[in-house]
Amino acid sequence: MKKLMTLMLLLAMSSMSFAQKNEVKAIEKAIKNANYGDAKSAVASAEALLGSMDDKLKAKFYYLKAQALYADGQGSDANIDEAIESIDNLKTLESEMGKLKYTSEANKMTTDMMNAYLTKANKAFTNKNFKVAAKGFEKVYKMSPKDTMYLYYAASSAVSEPDYDAALDYYLQLKNMGYRGERMLYTAVNVETGKEESFGDKNQRDFSVKAKLHKDPKDEKSEAKTAEIVKNIALIYVSQGENEKALGAMADARAENPDDIGLLLSEANVYLKMGNKEKFKALMEEATEKDPGNAELQYNLGVLAAEGGNADQAIKYYEKAISINPNYVDAYNNLAVVILGGEAAIVEEMNGLGTSAADNKKYDELKAQRSQLYHDAIPYLEKALELRNTNLDAAKTLMNIYSALGETAKFKEMRAKVEAIEASAAGN
Known part of the structure; x- marks a missing residue:
């Protein structure tokens, strides 16, 4: 009786093994005929028997499953995800087996998918x-x-x-994962055009230099993406109302990189998004101490000071930005705006005066002060327009100033400039 049971068990196992191989063969046959719908159906049937397959057959199944789901490039996104998972399972299994029978072909499939x-x-x-x-x-x-x-x-x-x-x-x-995103950049100057160009790798660049098609080769490491990544994490948290998580993300990053200006500026930006201008200002000032030659930092502090009503301090920051970068158009614009910001108080006082001799004298003094504001602002507006000849705001402001000062020739010249800029903008 015992021998009979053993024989029955062997027959059952043999039958199951036969069924497993048949199901796997069905996948293989459907793939050869490019019938990927049938191949996927056969995969579903064979998968039910996966637990009892031996490693050799299981490896073949994983490979065929990936092929069926990839469907020669026609598989859906969900199918491709499953195909990738099946290839990963195959590689793990064959690595454990010590025999890479299907891994090489699977790698080719992966390259095609990539x-x-x-x-x-x-x-x-x-x-x-x-x-x-x-x-x-x-x-x-x-x-x-x-x-x-x-x-x-x-x-x-x-x-x-x-x-x-x-x-x-x-x-x-x-x-x-600690991703930094740094990579080497290989550049050289095109001999014919005089422009700097990038190359895919060092060998390509060096070959072109040797052929005298390029010159002045340079190897430079790109900036790390760490600050950008943490900043974006924090800003997304802020947009979701998760301010504490945002600040936590910044704190972790800065603790690891305390001297990273990019991270410092990112943290300042998070506080600004949260509406905490005092903390933003403090961090910006800290950044200027670490990087005193950064014109943009000085400019941003100028914006903050102007928003806070501190015109003198704003002018100081804008002038500092210009001393670092003489072509900083926005700094010239904002300097003029801060200077002209004093006009409103003068005009209000002028309008409140009476007709007495003392009032008339005060009116003339205030009028002279207003004219001086105009004269103080003109050089900055002219420079802003010189640096950016499509600067409509600067051109309009100059036109109005020349009109107020009675400088007719300059007013007409600037009016023509304004009309030309507007016409150009309308044409685009």
Whole structure:
């Protein structure tokens, strides 16, 4: 009786093994005939028997499943996710077995999938279809986790969509893995055009220099993306009303990189978004101490001072910005705005005067003060217009000032300038 039971058990096992192989063969046959619908159905049937398959057959199943779901590039996004998972399972299994029978072919399939999705993602990004681009870059990253830059591209695309929930997920993954995003940039000057150009790698650049097509080669490391990533995490948290999480993200990053100006500015920006201008100002001042030659920092402090009603301090910051960068158009504009901001109080006082001799004398004094404001503002407005000849606000303000000062020739000249800028803008 015992021998009979053993024989029955062997027959049952043999029958199950036969069924497993038949199901796997059915997948293989459907794939060879490019009948991917039947292949997927066969995958579902074979998967029910996966637990009792031996490793050799299981490896083949994982490979065929990936092929069936990929469907020669026709698989859906959900199918591709499953295909990637099946390839990962295959690689893990064959690595444990010590025999890479299907892994090589699976790698070729992965390369095909990566190229297809990368092309699709790049095209979508160029066409500003950021949602499709984000999903595409995410797929490429899943296929090749070592290429973390694709997860960064996915995050950037999601922010541009904007899809903040997806972007936050991507950015948190990048932050947790310590992604910095630094890479070497290989450039050289085109001998014919005189313009600096970038190369895909050092060998290409060096070959072109050796061929005398380019000159002045430079190797430079790109800036790290750490500050940008943490800043975006924090700003997304702020947009979601999660201010404490936002500040926590910034605090963690700054604790690791206390001298990073980018992170300091990002934290300041978070406080500004939260409406805490005092903390923003304090951090901006800290940044100027660390980087005194940064014109933009001085300019932003000028904006803060102007908003706070401190005209003298605002002028000081704007002048500092201009001393660092003599071509800072916005600093010239804002300097003129701050100077002319004193006009309202003068006009109000003029309008409140009576007709007595003393009032008439005071009126003339105030009128002279207003004229002096105009003369003080003119050089900054003229410089702003010189640096940006389409600066309509500067041109209109100058036109009105010349009119108020009675400088007819300059008024007519500036009126023609205003009309030309407006006509150009309307034509575009």
